Structures are given as structure tokens and as C-alpha cells.
Amino acid sequence: MCDNFSQQVEQAADWIRSAERLSAMTGAGVSAESGVPTFRGAGGLWEGRRAEEMATPEAFRADPACVWRFYNMRRDRLLQCAPNAAHQALAEIEKDRTDFCLITQNVDGLHRAAGSRNVVELHGDIWIDRCGVCDYAERVTEVSQAPIPRCPKCDGMMRPGVVWFGETLPPDAIDAAQTAAAQCAVMLVIGTSSMVQPAASLAMVAQHHGAKVIEINPESTPLTADANLVIAEKAGTAMAAIAKALSQPE
Numbered sequence: 001m002c003d004n005f006s007q008q009v010e011q012a013a014d015w016i017r018s019a020e021r022l023s024a025m026t027g028a029g030v031s032a033e034s035g036v037p038t039f040r041g042a043g044g045l046w047e048g049r050r051a052e053e054m055a056t057p058e059a060f061r062a063d064p065a066c067v068w069r070f071y072n073m074r075r076d077r078l079l080q081c082a083p084n085a086a087h088q089a090l091a092e093i094e095k096d097r098t099d100f101c102l103i104t105q106n107v108d109g110l111h112r113a114a115g116s117r118n119v120v121e122l123h124g125d126i127w128i129d130r131c132g133v134c135d136y137a138e139r140v141t142e143v144s145q146a147p148i149p150r151c152p153k154c155d156g157m158m159r160p161g162v163v164w165f166g167e168t169l170p171p172d173a174i175d176a177a178q179t180a181a182a183q184c185a186v187m188l189v190i191g192t193s194s195m196v197q198p199a200a201s202l203a204m205v206a207q208h209h210g211a212k213v214i215e216i217n218p219e220s221t222p223l224t225a226d227a228n229l230v231i232a233e234k235a236g237t238a239m240a241a242i243a244k245a246l247s248q249p250e
């Protein structure tokens, strides 16, 4: 393992350059420098409750207006956020490759806003409203004024288009993520606590199939000991440096 930042960046860039297929898995930490609070860090509390308590079907059944207030607060905040250097570096790296799959646990849409194209959103998209009764779904761009938006088709209660704890992930998304993990030669794991399954296990799937796993996170996680390279830096700093190294002639 190299312990100096520029050596780590060079090592990561070397592996990425020679990788036939590249994947990245991102979590809330990749959006932290855009001002989006992480789930398990400071600022993860809302009205004194843990964000995870709001993200369940039980919470929605018990008090849908409360869950909508939580998501409206998050949408409000996101309207003031823009992609940061890490989102931009990932979009930049994708421009030069045809084999890059970006798997994200984030629902904030900032990867797409930065220009990433092949994005698998494992936990859905906060800017989708979908009916809890019928199959109606729509993309929204503003925070709804209604305490609980209603379905224009069946008048059922709408809910945010995100995956809640206890729900299954969209089958297409998990299939695409598993394939990308199994086929890549390098997987970047950026800004995730690697605590929520099945996302957390994808790095192990990749490594099991022979991939090098590069973790970028200022804090250590359950993945750190197994990663082939750990860059204990902020995502924006590390990814901008890696994208720069990749853009220079070898």
C-alpha cells in the first residue's frame, strides 16, 4: 500500500488506465461537498430523529405527512446544491470510456446533473413521485405545496420514488449493479459507510471476481481493511486528482 497522496493517486490512475472495465460505487459522502448532509454523519438528524427512521414504509403508513415533510426538506435543500469536483471528475472519466458503470446509493440526481450517463440508481430518485396504489409515476422539479400529494390517476397517496429500508431494490438496478461489479477490473468505492446492503457487498463481489477495489473516504469503514488501495481523503480532492492524472500523457 502506498501511503503518500500523490503515490496513491498515481496508483489509482494506473489501475484505471489499464482496466478494461471500470465501475464506481458512490454514497452520500460524494455529495457532502455539495452541501448534502450524509445519513450517518453530523447533520443526519431531522426533527431530532435519525434519517433512517423516516425512510421506512412503516413511518409512511404511520404518518405520511411527516415523511413528506422530511422529503420536502431534503428536496428544498437539494435545490440549492450543485455537483461538486467529485461528481465532475467521475463524469469526466466516463467521457473517455465506453465501459464505465457508475452505481450510486444517492437519490439526489447530482451525478446526472454533472453529466454522468451510465448511472445505476440503486436507491431510486428523490425527484420522482410515485403512486403507492397504482403504477403512476412522474418526475417533479419543485417541492409540492400539498402536505401529501395525490395521484392524478387514482387519487391514491403519492410517495417519493426512493427505496426505503425493508423494501426490495429495483430489480433492473440491482442486476445492472451486480453485472458491473462482477465484470469490472477496478471498482472505486467513494463516500459510503459500506454499511447498507446489498450495496455494501458489491465491492466484495468485484474483488471476488478479481477486481482491484479503491476506497476513497476520509474515515475508515468495514471495507477499509479489504480494499486494495485506500485514499483517506475527501471525494472532491481525490477524484479531481485522479481525473487530472488520467488526463495527462503517461
Ligand code: OAD
Residues within 6 Å of the ligand: 026, 027, 028, 029, 030, 032, 033, 038, 039, 040, 041, 052, 055, 105, 106, 123, 163, 164, 165, 190, 191, 192, 193, 194, 195, 196, 216, 217, 218, 219, 221, 233, 234, 235, 236
Ligand atoms: P452514510 O451517511 O452512511 O456514509 C457517508 C460516508 O461518507 C461516511 O463513511 C463518511 O466518512 C463519508 N464522507 C463524508 N464526507 C466525505 C467526503 N467529503 N468525501 C468522501 N467521503 C465522505 O451514507 P451512505 O453510505 O451513502 O439508504 O448510506 C447508505 C444508505 O443508507 C443511503 O443510500 C440511505 C441510507 O440510509 C436509503 O435511504 C435506502
